[in-house]
Amino acid sequence: MAIASSSTQPSGFAGLTAQSAYRIDRLRKRATAEHRFSTLAIWVGVFLVVVVPVVSLLGPVIGFGHPNAPNFNAILQPPSLAHPFGTDSTGRDVLARVFAATPLDYEVGLLTTLMSAVIGILFGGIAGYFGGWLDAVIMRVVDILIAFPFMIFVMAFVAVFGPGLTGIYVGLTTFGWAFFARVTRAEMLVIRERQYVLAAQTAGLRTSRILRVHALPNVLRPNFVIAMATVVWNILTLASLSYLGLGVQPPTAEWGSIVASGQTILLIGQWWVSTLPGLVIVIVGVGFSLIGDGIADRFGYDFRLTV
Amino acid sequence: MGFYLIRRMLQSLMALIGITLVAFLLIQLVPGDPARAVLGPRASASAVAALRRAMGLDRSLPTQYWSFLTNAFHLNFGFSTLQQSPVASLIWPRLGSTLLLTAYATVVSVVFAVPLALVSALRRNRPADHAIRLTTMVTFAMPAFWLGLLLILLLSVHLTVFPPSGYGVGFVGHLDSLTLPALTLGLGLAPLIVRTLRGSMVETLGSEYVEAARARGFREARVLRRYVLRNSLVASVTVVGVNVGYILSIVVVIENVFALPGLGSLLVTSVQNRDFPVVQGIALVLGAIVIIVNLVTDLGYSLLDPRIRLSGNR
Numbered sequence: 345m346a347i348a349s350s351s352t353q354p355s356g357f358a359g360l361t362a363q364s365a366y367r368i369d370r371l372r373k374r375a376t377a378e379h380r381f382s383t384l385a386i387w388v389g390v391f392l393v394v395v396v397p398v399v400s401l402l403g404p405v406i407g408f409g410h411p412n413a414p415n416f417n418a419i420l421q422p423p424s425l426a427h428p429f430g431t432d433s434t435g436r437d438v439l440a441r442v443f444a445a446t447p448l449d450y451e452v453g454l455l456t457t458l459m460s461a462v463i464g465i466l467f468g469g470i471a472g473y474f475g476g477w478l479d480a481v482i483m484r485v486v487d488i489l490i491a492f493p494f495m496i497f498v499m500a501f502v503a504v505f506g507p508g509l510t511g512i513y514v515g516l517t518t519f520g521w522a523f524f525a526r527v528t529r530a531e532m533l534v535i536r537e538r539q540y541v542l543a544a545q546t547a548g549l550r551t552s553r554i555l556r557v558h559a560l561p562n563v564l565r566p567n568f569v570i571a572m573a574t575v576v577w578n579i580l581t582l583a584s585l586s587y588l589g590l591g592v593q594p595p596t597a598e599w600g601s602i603v604a605s606g607q608t609i610l611l612i613g614q615w616w617v618s619t620l621p622g623l624v625i626v627i628v629g630v631g632f633s634l635i636g637d638g639i640a641d642r643f644g645y646d647f648r649l650t651v
Numbered sequence: 652m653g654f655y656l657i658r659r660m661l662q663s664l665m666a667l668i669g670i671t672l673v674a675f676l677l678i679q680l681v682p683g684d685p686a687r688a689v690l691g692p693r694a695s696a697s698a699v700a701a702l703r704r705a706m707g708l709d710r711s712l713p714t715q716y717w718s719f720l721t722n723a724f725h726l727n728f729g730f731s732t733l734q735q736s737p738v739a740s741l742i743w744p745r746l747g748s749t750l751l752l753t754a755y756a757t758v759v760s761v762v763f764a765v766p767l768a769l770v771s772a773l774r775r776n777r778p779a780d781h782a783i784r785l786t787t788m789v790t791f792a793m794p795a796f797w798l799g800l801l802l803i804l805l806l807s808v809h810l811t812v813f814p815p816s817g818y819g820v821g822f823v824g825h826l827d828s829l830t831l832p833a834l835t836l837g838l839g840l841a842p843l844i845v846r847t848l849r850g851s852m853v854e855t856l857g858s859e860y861v862e863a864a865r866a867r868g869f870r871e872a873r874v875l876r877r878y879v880l881r882n883s884l885v886a887s888v889t890v891v892g893v894n895v896g897y898i899l900s901i902v903v904v905i906e907n908v909f910a911l912p913g914l915g916s917l918l919v920t921s922v923q924n925r926d927f928p929v930v931q932g933i934a935l936v937l938g939a940i941v942i943i944v945n946l947v948t949d950l951g952y953s954l955l956d957p958r959i960r961l962s963g964n965r
Contacts, residue, residue: 378776487662488669491945493937495900496918497673503922503930504680506688580794584904587796588919603797607908611815615804622797629792637788 378641386638392631396446396624403443411436411444411597420609423616430616432605441597442621448592449599449628452509453579456516457571463517464524465567469555471525472532482525489522498581502590512591516578523570531563566645572636576629583625599625655953663946670938674931675719679712681927688925689732702732706928728932733924738932741917746936748818749913752829752836753902757891759837760844765883767841768848769875772856784849787842795901799835799908806831816910832909839901844890851886855879885955892948896941903937 415435423430429438471482498515505511535541536559544554583600585591592598594605599621606617639645678685686702687694706729707715722729728738771783790798807815819828855861856879864874891898906915914933921929 374776381781484662484665485669488666491666491896491941492670492673493896493899493903493934493941495903496934496937499903499918499922500674500677500930500934501680503925503927504677505682506925507923576792580792583794584796587794588904588907590919590922600794600796603794603800607800610800610804611808613808615808618797618800619804622794622801625794625797626789626792630789633788633792 382638382641385634389631389634400443400446411441429620432617445597452582453575456578457574459517460520464521465528468525468528472529486522486525494519569636569640572632576632666942674934729928733926738928755833756836760840763841764844768845771849772852791842795839796908847890895944
């Protein structure tokens, strides 16, 4: 019986018609190409994300002058070899200021993302694993937070705590965790039905252990994609608020506030103070986006950077 | 439909209450005395006490919240001590400019996004698609205020096509002055729409009714126009509706770049001066607008597409 059917219904690769073999070959080639493409995206992203802080740390060694020391002999000089980004209206080297701002922007971007992720994974995990009224309450709050015009509420937090970083930290974390919670919950709904979780439950493991050891590692990857988007987003928000004068206060250098300091002279044609520092924000943003999108592509997540 | 409508409206009501709660509780978070924070360290104790009474801070929390809620319901957002004016009379004249800019920017971004998404979907995983996706990734990482300054440099300083700031006179003047801000916002928002649309167009292009239309021998242009584009317009309206909170967030920043007399510039000066009633009022008004737009989008979409309301009962 088995022999008879194998002659009429070919199974395995050997029995494929030439046409379907060609199709499979094309699909496989395309999959490999996409795989290579996402690998490339991830590595380019890692390079961009790492190169900015490394160069920033080396910057003072190469030496473009002190980021906050005015030099009235070198006011508003256009970009040159001595000052690649030019100098501002008090003669400070713009590139030196951009370098000096890198640790601050990275710190705020990464720390607010980390805090949001921890809170979001915790609440999303609880909502997805336990379900019921806990799930309903947490997800209602998440829905409300995601719909909020968050920039306005982050500004409101700045009003509460006064201009500076406290309000930005509190505001970004208060609204940022919702995205992590939503993704974690969705993953958890699938994971809690998986065999290995059911097995762990049958084995009588404590719930805290099941969540920590069996569930947590499996929700990290999609959360990492969300985290990359959140870093970009939070750095942009910090820069926007500093640009508006609500974030980091002068003379401390921050990418957005450097851009703001060049706005009035932009109108009379002295363009470099406002434009060139923005490039660094774009480089860092594209870097984190490439990492996030590369991973999303590789594992077939349909959520991306943009909410 | 009736059940879905009621459920969805209840959700919106809860979101509204959530927003009033957050706006109300904000002032309780102020370190120290909010009245002192408004008046500054050199104000006399009696002035602070008087302001505390005027702000209602001497009453119990639930009483305060109840009067905050009922006042807000009557569109009374309190009194700005700093500007010596009711908050509502500060907000209403500026709301028009903000809404006009938001609408203008939305139109611009859809005009940019739809053709890009179509090309991206038709040339999926080809160089054109990769180029468009890379471009949208770059524009997404651009700070909106920076993009605005680049456009000012290019179109106002070098080419002098549009005014770099201000609001113009009359409706045409408004539109002229709003073009550059709307262009900035449109370019910033387009990536958001392109990404969602590309996905939905890829799906539409692979669907059986498009295949059937092609099989009937319709010209490709007609298939794209009648079947793919029409579907994608509904999708892009939804993307805009769902992300209106994100759009307003950027509008607030952009208004300050172009010195537009909208809610964004009022918000920034009020935050700087710690003028809490104005901040609360703007948060409430913009929050309510977001909730209403989300609701209208959802209901409109579910009217057009019954699958939404039927699967929404989960």
